[in-house]
Amino acid sequence: MTTYAYDSSTTHLLAVWGAGVGSAAHSVARLHARTPVAVGRRLAHGLTQLSTTAWLSYEESDIAGPVPVSPALRAIVDPNVVRAGRLRVDPDWVVEAGHDVGRTLREAGSAGVRRAVVADVEAEFDAIERALLGDLAGRAGQAVMMSRLDASPVQIAAADRLLHEVPTGGQPLTTDVEPTAACVAAAHWLRAAVDVTRDAIGGDDDGDVLATEEAAQPWDVVAPRLVLARMDDGLSPLAAVLSLVLSAKRVARGFVPAPDECDVRGHVVLDPGRPSRQLLDQLMLALRTCGQLHLEVCGPGAPDPFDAFDAAVRAEAGRASDRLLAPVR
Known part of the structure; x- marks a missing residue:
């Protein structure tokens, strides 16, 4: 405004x-x-x-x-x-x-x-x-600066292009794109980055990839893990993102959420005053965590360790591109 x-x-x-x-x-x-x-x-x-x-x-x-x-x-x-x-x-x-x-x-x-x-x-x-x-x-x-309860396909596509350029996210993702749409694209790319990194480290689940960041800043990983879990349960990236943003927006409107409406027992995980912006920050942090962990495991001796991670994530994101513009369901 x-x-x-x-x-x-x-x-x-x-x-x-x-x-x-x-x-x-x-x-x-x-x-x-x-x-x-x-x-x-x-x-x-x-x-x-x-x-x-x-x-x-x-x-x-x-x-x-x-x-x-x-x-x-x-x-x-x-x-x-x-x-x-x-x-x-x-x-x-x-x-x-x-x-x-x-x-x-x-x-x-x-x-x-x-x-x-x-x-x-x-x-x-x-x-x-x-x-x-x-x-x-x-x-x-x-x-x-706003947290919209919808996401323009034009804006999702713009965020997707920015992430294709820099798979771990960059400043234009927070300054040039509406944040809810940016979160949708970031969720899609995080799913790809976690899959690539988990295969590289031989992990069994998403928690193995985000464990390092979870130990340092445990609350900052809750929302990205919820987004990934809801996508694994069959939700589109758009639906997974909107479910968290809506919970926070309802609290901002003055609603007291029922226990089954909380993202985590007794809590909504996003700031009701800026849910989409906060979720985007946390998704980008998770993307950078994947890149750092992949570098630590695969980087030694590799001629272009960062390029290897970026290339692998681009390939995985492209393979699963259909989910990016999937509707809410």
Whole structure:
């Protein structure tokens, strides 16, 4: 989402959003010098609420429908106001947020500021629509900070290409791709990496491969092992990833999970505030663990030990490529 702020020293209304590494920002409008500071801050707050609510259409489509673009923009330009001591509240969250912004703009009293705000909100809505299509260019790139309860095939394919380039994962996987989709691709490549490494060390199960990392950071291996186990039980990578993300998102919404809904007895294993980002970090850690263990076993005397691991994992991932885009089941 975009966070808006008001700089009272310059009277600028600012828009800021996360970009994977650092944040992007621009000035939306300059309010009149006589505009009360409280009005500028209320405008920033209202726009932040509008952005947060609108991005639910992308992040949690199970509880939010499409963004009502035209009604929300009309609400900003011609908001509901108090009449006879009463205020009509629109039942749509996004539209009502637009009315709130519109009422504050009336207090600001500038047609130029209103035009600038409408243009910025249009750009925000356009970013959401492009993100839904898997296009994270420009402002839509803030989607890399979100945990979506779905994954675009375009984004899964983009993450798969990045992992083909660097099978142990690299920074572009966290900055250029929506994290839930990146987790789906990483789960597919982790399954391949674990299989390759287990064969190299002569292990009997996945635990033999991840044991070193489990001893050092036991909690960081729980989620990757659950993903692998659920894939072994027949779930697609998409279904395995979404099962963990959904558990955490339900807790974030205020639900107390029943014992049979917990990933581990008494716990959900991902941070409810950033489940997809955390899972991606842990899957990449597991991929690097596989690479390091394979190097320790097969590296001595090999001319290109890293290339050998990468080549073997690419071959295994390619052999099982059908599972990558398998639907939830």
